[in-house]
Structure formats: C-alpha cells, structure tokens
Amino acid sequence: MAVHHFQPKHYHNTIGAHEPVLKIADGDSVVTSTVDARGWDYRGESVAGRGNPMTGPFYVEGAQPGDTLAVRLESMVPSRDWGWTFNVLAPNVVDPLAVAALPPLDIVRWSVDAEQALVVLEKPTSGLAGLKLEARPFLGCFGVAPPKDQAISTATSGEYGGNMDYKGLVAGVTVYFPVFAEGALFHLGDGHAVQGCGEIVGTGVEISLDVRFTVQVLKGKTIGWPRGESDTHWFCIGNARPLDQALQHATTEMLAMLTKDYGLTASEASLLLGQAVEYEVANVFNPAYSVVCKVPKAVLSML
Amino acid sequence: MAVHHFQPKHYHNTIGAHEPVLKIADGDSVVTSTVDARGWDYRGESVAGRGNPMTGPFYVEGAQPGDTLAVRLESMVPSRDWGWTFNVLAPNVVDPLAVAALPPLDIVRWSVDAEQALVVLEKPTSGLAGLKLEARPFLGCFGVAPPKDQAISTATSGEYGGNMDYKGLVAGVTVYFPVFAEGALFHLGDGHAVQGCGEIVGTGVEISLDVRFTVQVLKGKTIGWPRGESDTHWFCIGNARPLDQALQHATTEMLAMLTKDYGLTASEASLLLGQAVEYEVANVFNPAYSVVCKVPKAVLSML
Amino acid sequence: MAVHHFQPKHYHNTIGAHEPVLKIADGDSVVTSTVDARGWDYRGESVAGRGNPMTGPFYVEGAQPGDTLAVRLESMVPSRDWGWTFNVLAPNVVDPLAVAALPPLDIVRWSVDAEQALVVLEKPTSGLAGLKLEARPFLGCFGVAPPKDQAISTATSGEYGGNMDYKGLVAGVTVYFPVFAEGALFHLGDGHAVQGCGEIVGTGVEISLDVRFTVQVLKGKTIGWPRGESDTHWFCIGNARPLDQALQHATTEMLAMLTKDYGLTASEASLLLGQAVEYEVANVFNPAYSVVCKVPKAVLSML
C-alpha cells in the first residue's frame, strides 16, 4: 500500500501502450499532477502539446486483460488560480439554423479559488458580473490502454475511458475500467475546475491539477464499459456518437451490472430501471459523446 | 378566477383543433380527471381508445397564435390504487446485439398508495421483493393544438407539447406552451404515478389521475418550445429524434430565454450554460424523444 | 376504368381525412394538376397557402384499412416554363463548423423546357453558365390519409407517404401505400422538374405539374411503408429521423417483402440483400428524412 510521488516530465496525446512511467502495486496510491487541455502547467507555462496531454501511463502490477482496474479518485486540487473556457456554444448543440448567429470563438479566463471552492470570470461583462460558481474539480480525460494495441487520440473516448468529460467524476468517486493490456496502463489529465452537463462550450474551466488516486485490481472481473460509484449512485458510462448510441452502451452495461452483480433477471432489471434510472449527458461535444446511466444506492440497497 | 369542475365524457387520441369541451377565462382553474394510457379510468374500466386518450381540449379565452399559455399544475393525484408498466427495456435503449436476450413483452401491475406516496410491485418476483418507490405523479402527455390545423397522434410530441413523458412535470411546476390556435386548446392525459428518466420500458406506472390546473395567457410573448419553472429550475423541453436533435431544440430555446428574457448576449449565455447547464433525458422511447435543458434558479438569481 | 378530369379549386396543407374532392373506382385514372410548393400555379399566380398544398384527396371506392393502394404515375408534365430553388446547402447537410460560411438564403429561378427535357438557370453566374440538367419531373409530396384520423403537415412524411421528395418517383413508376382510412384518400402535389439526391438545398426545381395517375386497390394486402416498382427495381421507402432510422424502416419493409411476397427465409433474404441491396437518400432536409431500399429486378428474377 505504498504512496508514490510522481512528477511527470513528458506527456502523451494518445492513450495507448506507451512505456510506463512507474510500476505500482495493487492497492498503491499515487500523488501526481496533470497539466491542462492545452498543456499549460501550474505556472501557466506550456510544457506539453495541445489536446489533453496525459500524465502516465502507470503500470499496475497484476492487472491483465479481462480484469477490472478500480481507481479511487482521492483528491483533485487545482494547482493554479485560474482556468479558461471557450466563450460560445458548440455548433452541434444548437439548431443548425441558429449556428450562424453564434459569436466567434474566443478564450475566456476564470479565477479559481480552490480554498473557497469558487470560480468566477476574471473580467465579466455586465450581464455576468454577479456570477459565482462552486468549484467541483474533476478529470476530463483518463483511462487505460485500449484493446488491440491501439493508440487513440485523447480527443475521444471508448470502452477504455478517455475524454469523457463527465463532471460527476469528482473526489471520492471510484471509477472502474476494463483492462485490455498488461498492467492496465492508466493515463490521466485534462482537469476541470467546474463544468456544466455536456461540456457544451467545448471546455470546462480548464486547469492544472494535483491529483491523488489509489488503484485496485479486481482479478477475473470483466466489465464492458467504465463504471463508477459515488456516495449516492452506481453508474455506467457509454461513449459513442450519437447520444442514442452512448445511452445504449451505458444502459446495456447497467443491465449487465444488475443481472451479473445483483442477480436480477433481465425482467427484474428492466422493471427497476424503468422506474428508477437516471441519465446524465456527460459530454455532447467530443468525437464520442458520453452518457451516464445511474441507479441510486438507496434503490439498490432494497435488493 | 373561476374554478371549473369538469368530468370528461369523451376523449381524443390526437391533439388538434377539436371542439372545446369547456371555455375558460385567463386565470381560471380547472378540476378534472384523466384516464390512463390505455383508456382505463379510476375504476379500471375501459372508457376510451388506446394510446393516451386526452381530456379536453379547454379553450382559453384571449389566447391567440403568438401568445404563450402558462399552465400551473396545481395537483395530480392518482384516482385508483394501482398502475401498470411494461416489464422489459425498450429495444432501442440497449445495444442492438443485446436485443435478442430481452424477455418477451408483458404487463405488470403495481400498487399505488397515494397517501403514503408509495409505489410497489403487486406480485414482485424474489429479486424485487424489497423494492419501494416514492410516488411522484405527473402528466405524461399534454399540450396545446399544434400549428397548421394539424391533428397529431398522442404517441408523439412537438413544439406544442404532447407525449413528452417528462417526470419533472410534477405538482407545483408551471409549464409554458406556444399558442398556435385560437383559445390554445389545452389537452391533458397519460398520468404516471412514478417514472425513471427516459421512460425506458415504454411506460411509467400508468394510472388515472385527478388533476387541478390554472391557466394564464401571456399576451404577445412568443416562445418556440415548451418551457417550465419549478422551485429550483427554469427549463426548456425539446422534442425530436434523435436525442441529439431534441437536445439542440432545448438548448436553442434556453439560449433564446437567456438572451431575450434575461438580456444576456449570446456569449454571456454561452459562458453561463457551458459551466452551469443541466440536461435530463425525459423520454427516449416515443416517436419523438424529449430532452430538457435546465438552469438552476440559484444561478439565474445572480444575473 | 373511367378517366376523370379534375381541376382543383382548393388545396390542403395537411394530409388527413379531408372531404374528398372526387370518388373514383378501383382501376380508374385521373387527369389533374398540382401547384408548386409555395402554392404558385401554372400561371405563376398564388392560389394556395405555402407549404406543399395538396390536390385532392381522391376517395378510391373499395379501399379500406389493411388494404394497399397502388398508384401508377402515368405522366407528370411541367405546366409552366420556369421553376425555383433555394441557393444554399441546408445547414444540416454540412459540418456544424462549416455552417457559418454558407451564403444567405435566396430564391433562384430556372428555365424548364418540358419538350426538350432541359433545366437551366435563368440568370446563371459565371461559374454555372454552362450547366444544363435533364428534366426528370416527379411529385415531391403525395400519399394517403394517415392512421388515427391524424392530419399531418405536408412538410413531413410517414408510413402514409407525404413529403418524401424522392427523385426516383418519375413517370412509369407504381407506388404502393398502406391504406389507413376508408377510400384511402389520396393527396398529391409539390412537383419538381428535377432534383439531386437528398434535396440538400431544401428544394428541387419547384414547379406546377399536369399529372395523370391510375389507382388500383390490392384487397387484403397489408404493407408497412410505401413501396414502389420501376422498370429496373423494386424498392421500399422509410421516413424518419435520423437517416439511420429511415434506413431501418426501409430495410425492414424490404425484408418483409422478400419473405412474404417472395417466400424467402429471413436468412435467404439477408444473404440476397447483403450482396445486392442498393440505397438512395431521397431527402435529408425535411422533418422526416427518407431512405429508399432497392433491389434490382434482374436479381429478383433469379428467385
């Protein structure tokens, strides 16, 4: 149960079977840092190429294809006092006829006070002078090496995780990934200080983070898509386009969880989900969209 | 501000320019009843054709095309002690390859205790013996006459409302509809005692309701899609297939609300939505899916 | 086998259970006329409201729900020497990021020489000075009254036909519609002198037509979607959004045709379609898109 302190010296813009930066044991924790989506670090200096540069990968001893890697997100703390966002709705989230009226793309800076958990615009125009958002830091892009020795751009996501941009993946949540490569090869980056559903301006408040996480290998447990557990819910994440397909993946994985892990029949799982399921649109911006299928623990505890 | 008591003698399976059952004034309330999606009334007797038979339409004096009709849902109370659902996930919410493993379609009955606000299976199989859900009654299908003298099946939905099956439309919420016909012609029906997001088994707990609502005409206020106000949120509903397009309609309408009603620029509205928007998948079953774009009042109050 | 000559005095902007303009017998032919999508007639005068005004409906004696109505398109001849189109790609057929660069919407006139079967721009800019297209007149919007006494805008389409804008529905083709109402109630209009696949500028070359068609009732034959027969192919049309769903409807209907009408097993039909099917994108502009699933008669003749 060692705690490793690791400071990255290089980053990857794909998730793949890259040379591990560290080998860690099942149960170990890692204290490390991530740069923001453009490769800007805690000082605001560019130290990596654009497009969600990843810290890692970390090789987890004992993890093999067919296992599941659990990653408990112990803490994610902004390591600088500002972040940035785009300023305009992505053209794919409004009606095609409304696109022409959108303003030109620009970058806007926000102040981030990690202690007060506050995020405000640095130079708000009059309409937003009073806007104060609660910081809820999370990792936008993280996951394990994908199947078939692929190396896939950190712009997108899949069964292996990736750029899911799900605002629910905050500190205290445990995320489960299917393992496709020896050692799982865990990558992480793309921190956000806060974000709405869907990442509909194409960014959260992009920021560098100090991160602590703990890994656990679930030997012989095979899952199809990333799953997670928060204080209040179990959930499954599906990544695909369009939203309909992302929702299908997430629901199918939840059906598998309820039948395999909770012993329900397909009909019992359907009855439960029909009246108790919740969905979140994690992102509707990236090449693969992400939909989260959730069931309250309060409901699961009745089973 | 009269209160009208109206008991329906016939029902419509389309929403359209039907003969009004009652003319009411701006500000009036109506106490009435609805039958369930199959036309079964408070006694469980079949009194209307299948497919979301509608009570109404109610003609609201003064409402004209280009206005908005506000309908405050004062109360929706189950008028019998049981409801029914389907027992199996709709084939369009799971991966195509998972469809063949779904069980055959059947109908399942649930006990509904309106006083205790409890919904339980009448004859649960062992896996769901402990399942108790909180009743949260709402109308699955309601709205105003659509544009162009259309009469549209209550299976689907559009700018005029219709079969949106959004579980957030509970008592206390005010819903706003664009008016397309003289008198608006408000229809309502398809009560659900409770439902998960997405209506993914094709039903909520289908039930007959006693309903009380109050109308208000917003003269000269023109909106594009149904909007709503709850204790905690303002929201806009988009109805279309696929989910991507429903989300586009809902987001475009919210953009219109923020720029026209709150005076934000498109860029300010984008910045706000990007970091504070929430989405709900209301239904992913009907011919038109429904997505809800929400903004917390706590955020709007800062503007 | 009478031939009826009918000149319309009014038009409908929905397809529905409207009062018939004429009752005709099984086997009869009708010679009539249609105005263009904006209601402009053979003189270019506005005689009907915008949005695909329909000639009809024609009541076909003997046609009842569950039957099929065959409509042979004997001839469709432009009744004036000009048509019009929009000038810009619809925003939904290009990448969202490319929408902002499209020019503003305008209307452009084309000369139509029915005898020479030639369509050219009236005032071409230099880049298109040499462009000459072959006229291939067809009806963009036609069909029978939809199910459940609906009246549906002629902007869209469904199982009953409607605004399919399929350029393959030229003279000589027989189209088959499922009958949902007594007398079928056949409507027609929205003539195009020529059009590309997909109707991607939102119009074909919109024009008034002189039309001759012949009806036949196929008693007891039930189909699910419009079908057609040309010199070279049998085909089925699916109408829905997105394209994926339109394609699913068309393919499912073709599967039904091959198994029910040709006696193939589902596996035989699959083997045939897998290696011999053709698809056409009829329209990717209207509220419901249209996809055509085709099988060459040369292949069917081997069965």
Added chain:
Amino acid sequence: MAVHHFQPKHYHNTIGAHEPVLKIADGDSVVTSTVDARGWDYRGESVAGRGNPMTGPFYVEGAQPGDTLAVRLESMVPSRDWGWTFNVLAPNVVDPLAVAALPPLDIVRWSVDAEQALVVLEKPTSGLAGLKLEARPFLGCFGVAPPKDQAISTATSGEYGGNMDYKGLVAGVTVYFPVFAEGALFHLGDGHAVQGCGEIVGTGVEISLDVRFTVQVLKGKTIGWPRGESDTHWFCIGNARPLDQALQHATTEMLAMLTKDYGLTASEASLLLGQAVEYEVANVFNPAYSVVCKVPKAVLSML
C-alpha cells in the same frame, strides 16, 4: 516508375505509424497480395490475426503531412475460388422491434469465379438456388497513417481512410488520401469479391486478393477526407456515426472540392449539388459509417 513485387510476411490489425515494409518512389507501382478479413490467405490458411489484417505499410518518398496521396487501383483479382459472408442482417439496419426475429449468426461460403466474374452460393438453400451475382472486387479497408501518431483498429475508419467498405472502389478508380505522416504509410487489405450497399450483413464476400496499385504524391495539395475519381464520377467519402454525420463530412468535402478546385462560389456549388448530387451508403455496419457524395463528370464537364 518502378514496379515493386512485394509479398507480405506479417500484417497489422491497426492502421498507424508502423515500420514500413517497403519504401517506394512517387509514381511507382506495387504488386502485392492481401488476406481476407479473418486473416485467411489464398490457400484458405490462417496467416494473420482476425479483423482486417493489413498488408504494408508502404512508405512513399516525398509524401509529407499536408500533401495528398493518390492511389490508383490498377487491379484487384481474387486469389482463391471462394469467399464467405455472414448470413443475417446486422441488428442495427432493421427496426429494433424486428431484431428478435432475425436468425442466429452463421458463416456462409460462396464460390468465386474470377474469370467469369461470377459469385454464387456454394450450397444455396432452395430460395436462392438461382442467384448469380457479378463479381466486382474491391478493397474494404485501406488508407494512410492517421494524425497524431495514432494506431487505430482496422474495424473503423476516419479522415485517413480505413474500413470504409465502399463497393465503388473497384479497379480503375483513383483514391486520394490526406497525408498525416512522413511517407504517408499506405496500408491495404480486407478484399471483397462483391458487396451490396451498406455492408448490411457485416461482410461482403470476403476474399484474398492480388492487388496492383500506383501511387502519386500531390505536393502541397491538402484535402480533408478521402476523395475518388471513377470513369463517371468524382466523389468524397465521409466516415462517422451516425449516417447524418458521415453525410455531412462527405458533403462538406465536396463543397470544398467544388469551391477550391473548380472555383465555384459557395452558392454556385450549392445550386449544382442541390440538383445534381448523388449519395451512396458505403457501410452502415462498422463503428464509423461511410457515406459517399458524388457528382457526375458529365455535370462537372459543363463548368
């Protein structure tokens, strides 16, 4: 203008920056062979892993990011006398409610007579005893190394080409790929003896091929998606899910071709495409679907 004869000894199941098997000059031709989608060679022996194993990559001297690689498909000849297909429609091409009635997945063998250009079932059931299809061999999966040093599974496709399964890519066609890596790194495989539109049983008639192709580097010419030229058409291929997005990519690329290469304004290109465009659904089975946007050379020659 050398002609290289190359027989592969190993294969790749991703398209990426793999070690080149051969360096060739601009203008050179290559005579080589491909195995089928399951890695079965001309003898029917398994020599490579499942999933479209690729021959190559071939490094083309002088090709650099920002250039275009033209690949003329000189010949593709089946190298054995049988191929195989699946026997059942993919569940995503029929209505979700129709999926349960599809037969179980199986593999079926076809006889391929390359000289007579005939493809017939080896053991047809009675319904297909007379079925004879014309062989039209093509490569299902080929392309260049993708951007950002990615290595992407040969199951899918993108701007770099990949598993497009477009039946129009027959001998005589020239395909153009954007170059993302030094030397372009051209991969090829997944031969089909014949296939319908859409690859709707998940395969064409899968077969090993003898292939001859010629490369040409178009220095400084930058394109966004694969393009092609046949005897009769110019076309652009878009790869994505759903079909709507694939069609958007293909149409946007065609718009770019008409404005940049033919000097049309966006409005002229729109007018041309609106009345003359053709679409083909290349595949509606793979993780990314492929749609082809085509313009007849007969039309282009008028410009």
